[in-house]
Amino acid sequence: MLKITSLVKRYGAGDPVLKDLDLEVPGEEVVSVIGSSGAGKSTLLRCINRLVEPTSGKIFLNGTDFTSLGKRELRVGRRRIGMVFQSFNLVDRLTVMENVQSGRLGYISTWAALSRRYPKEDIRRAYELMERVGIAHYANKRADELSGGERQRVGVIRALMQQPEILLADEPTASLDPKTSEQIMTLLRDLARELKLPVIINIHNVNEAKEFSDRIVGMRYGRIIFDDLPDALTKDAMHEIYAGVPHEDRQMEGAAA
Numbered sequence: 220m221l222k223i224t225s226l227v228k229r230y231g232a233g234d235p236v237l238k239d240l241d242l243e244v245p246g247e248e249v250v251s252v253i254g255s256s257g258a259g260k261s262t263l264l265r266c267i268n269r270l271v272e273p274t275s276g277k278i279f280l281n282g283t284d285f286t287s288l289g290k291r292e293l294r295v296g297r298r299r300i301g302m303v304f305q306s307f308n309l310v311d312r313l314t315v316m317e318n319v320q321s322g323r324l325g326y327i328s329t330w331a332a333l334s335r336r337y338p339k340e341d342i343r344r345a346y347e348l349m350e351r352v353g354i355a356h357y358a359n360k361r362a363d364e365l366s367g368g369e370r371q372r373v374g375v376i377r378a379l380m381q382q383p384e385i386l387l388a389d390e391p392t393a394s395l396d397p398k399t400s401e402q403i404m405t406l407l408r409d410l411a412r413e414l415k416l417p418v419i420i421n422i423h424n425v426n427e428a429k430e431f432s433d434r435i436v437g438m439r440y441g442r443i444i445f446d447d448l449p450d451a452l453t454k455d456a457m458h459e460i461y462a463g464v465p466h467e468d469r470q471m472e473g474a475a476a
């Protein structure tokens with residue numbers, strides 16, 4: 220369970236971009252965070268693992284107060300949070316297996332990692348997960364020889380190798396074509412169920428958010444102004460979330476389709 224209370228983030232001396240946010244995400248729930256550009260979605264995600272330092276407020280993951288962790292504790296704590304990125308963040312010249320094993324970097328010795336002497340159990344788990352998502356036959360291929368969808372599968376498996384307690388996905392499908400995008404969203408939803416893992420997805424595609432999430436959180440100017448089931452995301456609710464945004468009409472048509 221993730222619990223966020225009274226979260227505020229202010230960059231420099233400017234106005235806060237997160238304004239007193241409260242959010243709870245229980246296990247195996249897929250929550251999509253939507254909202255116009257600049258609403259604070261990425262900042263929210265990045266505050267959870269403290270890639271961005273919260274200004275005030277509390278973030279608890281299964282009882283641990285992440286906001287109070289010191290540097291060393293935070294390094295260990297971050298293993299409990301898996302992250303999936305829009306641009307995949309793979310090391311191109313490394314193989315799929317090497318990229319996947321980098322999810323274990325915090326757990327094994329530097330020597331073992333550098334000499335690629337991965338523990339047997341890690342190799343077994345990597346193959347199990349790669350088979351689950353259909354990329355096991357690419358284990359020895361270089362990451363840059365894969366398609367976008369395959370690369371994102373590697374990104375997801377690398378995050379899962381950490382055995383995380385939550386998965387944060389920052390626009391995981393934004394670089395993918397519509398069909399591949401749906402496959403990745405299906406995968407995230409199914410893995411959430413199978414691994415009993417809460418998943419928070421920052422996403423612009425409202426149709427995908429509605430189709431693949433258990434719950435939608437709508438942000439506007441640093442506040443959560445919608446938090447409900449996908450079916451409750453009516454045109455009016457969309458209007459409120461996206462009011463004043465240049466692409467408002469396109470977004471609304473998308474949701475109504």
Ligand SMILES: Nc1ncnc2c1ncn2[C@@H]1O[C@H](COP(=O)(O)OP(=O)(O)OP(=O)(O)O)[C@@H](O)[C@H]1O
Binds near residue numbers: 236259
């Ligand atoms: N490092 C930073 N320094 C200063 N301001 C920042 C920084 N990162 C983000 N911001 C500002 O914080 C606000 C929220 O940005 P954020 O990236 O969280 O929004 P977002 O909803 O994820 O937007 P998008 O959908 O375009 O990615 C924006 O006004 C942005 O300019």
